[in-house]
Amino acid sequence: MTNKNTPDDKNKRDFLQVSTYALGAVGAASFVWPLINQMNPAADTLALASTEVDLEQLEEGQAITVTWRGKPVFIRHRTKEEIASAKDQLLDGLRDPQTDDERVQNEKYIVLVGVCTHLGCVPLGQKSGDIKGEYGGWFCPCHGSHYDHSGRIRKGPAPTNLEIPQYSFLSDTLIKIG
Amino acid sequence: MSKPKFKNPVVNWIDYRLPIFTFMNHELNEYPTPKNLNYFWNFGSLAGITLVIMIVTGIVLSMNYTAHIDYAFDSVERIMRDVNHGWLLRYIHMNGASFFFIVVYIHIFRGLYYGSYKAPREILWILGVLILLLMMATAFMGYVLPWGQMSFWGATVITNLFSAIPLVGESIVTWLWGGFSVDNPTLNRFFSLHFVLPFVIVGVVILHLVALHRFGSNNPIGIDVQGKQDTIPFHPYYTIKDLFGLSVFATIFAAAVFFFPNFMGHPDNYIPANPMVTPAHIVPEWYFLPFYAILRAIPDKLGGVLFMFGAIMVLFVLPWLDKSSVRSSQFRPLYKLFFWFLVIDCIALGYLGAMPAEGIYVVLSRLATAYYFFHFLIILPLLPKIESTRPLPVSISTPIITASSNASTVMAMREKK
Ligand code: HEM
Ligand code: FES
Numbered sequence: 391m392t393n394k395n396t397p398d399d400k401n402k403r404d405f406l407q408v409s410t411y412a413l414g415a416v417g418a419a420s421f422v423w424p425l426i427n428q429m430n431p432a433a434d435t436l437a438l439a440s441t442e443v444d445l446e447q448l449e450e451g452q453a454i455t456v457t458w459r460g461k462p463v464f465i466r467h468r469t470k471e472e473i474a475s476a477k478d479q480l481l482d483g484l485r486d487p488q489t490d491d492e493r494v495q496n497e498k499y500i501v502l503v504g505v506c507t508h509l510g511c512v513p514l515g516q517k518s519g520d521i522k523g524e525y526g527g528w529f530c531p532c533h534g535s536h537y538d539h540s541g542r543i544r545k546g547p548a549p550t551n552l553e554i555p556q557y558s559f560l561s562d563t564l565i566k567i568g
Numbered sequence: 569m570s571k572p573k574f575k576n577p578v579v580n581w582i583d584y585r586l587p588i589f590t591f592m593n594h595e596l597n598e599y600p601t602p603k604n605l606n607y608f609w610n611f612g613s614l615a616g617i618t619l620v621i622m623i624v625t626g627i628v629l630s631m632n633y634t635a636h637i638d639y640a641f642d643s644v645e646r647i648m649r650d651v652n653h654g655w656l657l658r659y660i661h662m663n664g665a666s667f668f669f670i671v672v673y674i675h676i677f678r679g680l681y682y683g684s685y686k687a688p689r690e691i692l693w694i695l696g697v698l699i700l701l702l703m704m705a706t707a708f709m710g711y712v713l714p715w716g717q718m719s720f721w722g723a724t725v726i727t728n729l730f731s732a733i734p735l736v737g738e739s740i741v742t743w744l745w746g747g748f749s750v751d752n753p754t755l756n757r758f759f760s761l762h763f764v765l766p767f768v769i770v771g772v773v774i775l776h777l778v779a780l781h782r783f784g785s786n787n788p789i790g791i792d793v794q795g796k797q798d799t800i801p802f803h804p805y806y807t808i809k810d811l812f813g814l815s816v817f818a819t820i821f822a823a824a825v826f827f828f829p830n831f832m833g834h835p836d837n838y839i840p841a842n843p844m845v846t847p848a849h850i851v852p853e854w855y856f857l858p859f860y861a862i863l864r865a866i867p868d869k870l871g872g873v874l875f876m877f878g879a880i881m882v883l884f885v886l887p888w889l890d891k892s893s894v895r896s897s898q899f900r901p902l903y904k905l906f907f908w909f910l911v912i913d914c915i916a917l918g919y920l921g922a923m924p925a926e927g928i929y930v931v932l933s934r935l936a937t938a939y940y941f942f943h944f945l946i947i948l949p950l951l952p953k954i955e956s957t958r959p960l961p962v963s964i965s966t967p968i969i970t971a972s973s974n975a976s977t978v979m980a981m982r983e984k985k
Contacts, residue, residue: 457843459747459748459749505749510725511721511724534926
């Protein structure tokens with residue numbers, strides 16, 4: 391072993407050094423990922439239950455709030471006037487343009503996730519005595535977002551319409567959310 | 569062994585092997601400190617003591633607290649009613665958070681008034697702003713723990729701020745929650761982080777002190793120490809002054825804990841969290857109100873979030889926004905005026921943050937927000953160009969020694985750039 395520092399040796403050492411760093415970085419990253427990912431929803435949280443709701447008792451003009459995924463879901467049996475006002479709205483006046491037809495399966499019932507799309511408060515408007523805002527639908531008191539009869543954002547800081555959850559009608563008056 | 573430094577042989581034996589006593593003597597005893605510090609220089613040590621109080625009461629509270637959505641509220645009520653002295657420990661911790669912010673805010677405005685953020689103390693200042701951020705995160709997560717209505721809705725609104733981030737916002741919020749709403753996984757992780765962050769703060773405070781002791785304290789006239797004649801040893805002069813300040817502080821703190829423990833809190837937080845009903849008027853703790861006002865002043869979701877964080881980010885770059893080489897307001901007549909405008913502006917923002925977001929309050933919030941940024945981004949950089957500063961004393965000692973005879977005070981005119 392009469393080795394001096396030949397150029398070959400230097401290349402070999404550079405290679406070993408670079409590959410050690412690279413492998414170390416990959417190793418560290420693959421350990422950090424589990425640390426981060428453990429904070430994402432766990433399997434049991436993801437296995438969401440669905441909620442079935444019977445709308446038989448829900449009279450015209452009434453609303454109920456049910457829980458789905460830990461969040462309130464608003465179901466409202468709209469009056470003729472409310473349906474008409476939701477349908478008459480021209481799209482160019484809207485911040486998040488959607489027709490009423492795109493937002494309902496049966497125009498009598500509007501189903502919405504009852505979470506303001508601004509910062510997550512539950513808007514008022516479900517109870518008969520509630521403030522319903524300037525557009526008659528829902529009003530979020532936290533920072534003043536007004537929603538119309540279709541749950542569309544009309545005024546205030548919220549960027550988008552109230553979300554529509556996944557749901558289907560099992561019969562005329564039985565609805566399954568989720 | 570070199571000549572013994574300390575009288576006690578045991579101390580000497582240890583110090584030779586672990587120079588902890590030399591260190592303490594150097595940094596806490598003989599540490600040369602400008603001799604003209606006023607009472608605004610008490611707030612650093614007060615902040616440190618408050619941090620210790622928070623950690624001690626926090627550790628004992630956590631021995632009785634249960635981080636689960638079904639038990640958290642009741643476990644805090646049990647602390648209040650059944651645990652021996654639990655009411656005292658909780659009220660100290662709860663009010664301690666408010667007093668911590670009072671002390672730190674005064675400490676920060678002291679720095680603004682006397683120009684303590686200027687060279688060579690930029691890193692010292694930046695570490696301070698970092699401590700403020702960590703305190704805010706800690707206090708926010710602590711407030712969630714009792715799981716009252718304000719805890720829940722505060723957590724919901726603040727975590728939702730991140731949903732404003734384009735593309736990845738929603739995924740980040742889900743990640744923060746560990747679910748699809750603020751729920752048990754959220755409470756668990758907040759407890760874990762609330763427990764550990766104060767110790768991270770301790771680490772940053774140590775760095776803050778290392779940076780402080782590199783050049784020593786700034787002082788009310790803002791000029792550098794020029795030699796021994798300008799300083800006095802920390803002990804006993806400032807230890808006694810700090811102790812006196814501490815006793816005044818402790819008296820006020822105790823008055824709050826014993827007589828008005830819920831004055832700075834919100835009654836809605838004594839209602840258990842209900843994910844189905846948002847309280848009619850949600851407000852954060854008072855120390856977040858100015859930032860909350862800025863958030864609501866901007867009529868756009870992402871914009872509001874950016875401006876709110878921006879309000880703290882400008883503090884990080886403050887040393888480079890204010891280019892004037894004169895530190896203390898005492899010699900900067902215009903800066904002094906604008907300093908007080910800023911104080912009024914911040915108090916106004918605090919008031920507006922507590923008011924409902926409608927009508928005149930919205931307009932005023934927008935004006936106050938605009939002025940806040942105007943101060944830091946426009947006024948401060950422009951000021952040195954138009955301000956004629958007053959002549960600086962030659963040294964810290966000069967005006968003190970010759971206080972009575974102005975004529976003999978040698979003034980050095982600062983050349984204007
Ligand atoms: C920077 C220091 C700290 C701040 C600013 C802070 C702030 C807070 C706040 C605002 C609350 C809510 C009080 C209430 O309304 O009931 C709280 C609760 C709590 N904190 Fe801290 N805290 C700090 C340090 C700690 C530490 C170090 C621990 C544990 C080692 C801790 C453990 C707790 C526990 C168990 C609660 C729940 C009991 C309660 O709500 O009174 N805290 N904290
Ligand atoms: S959360 Fe509804 S307006 Fe802000």
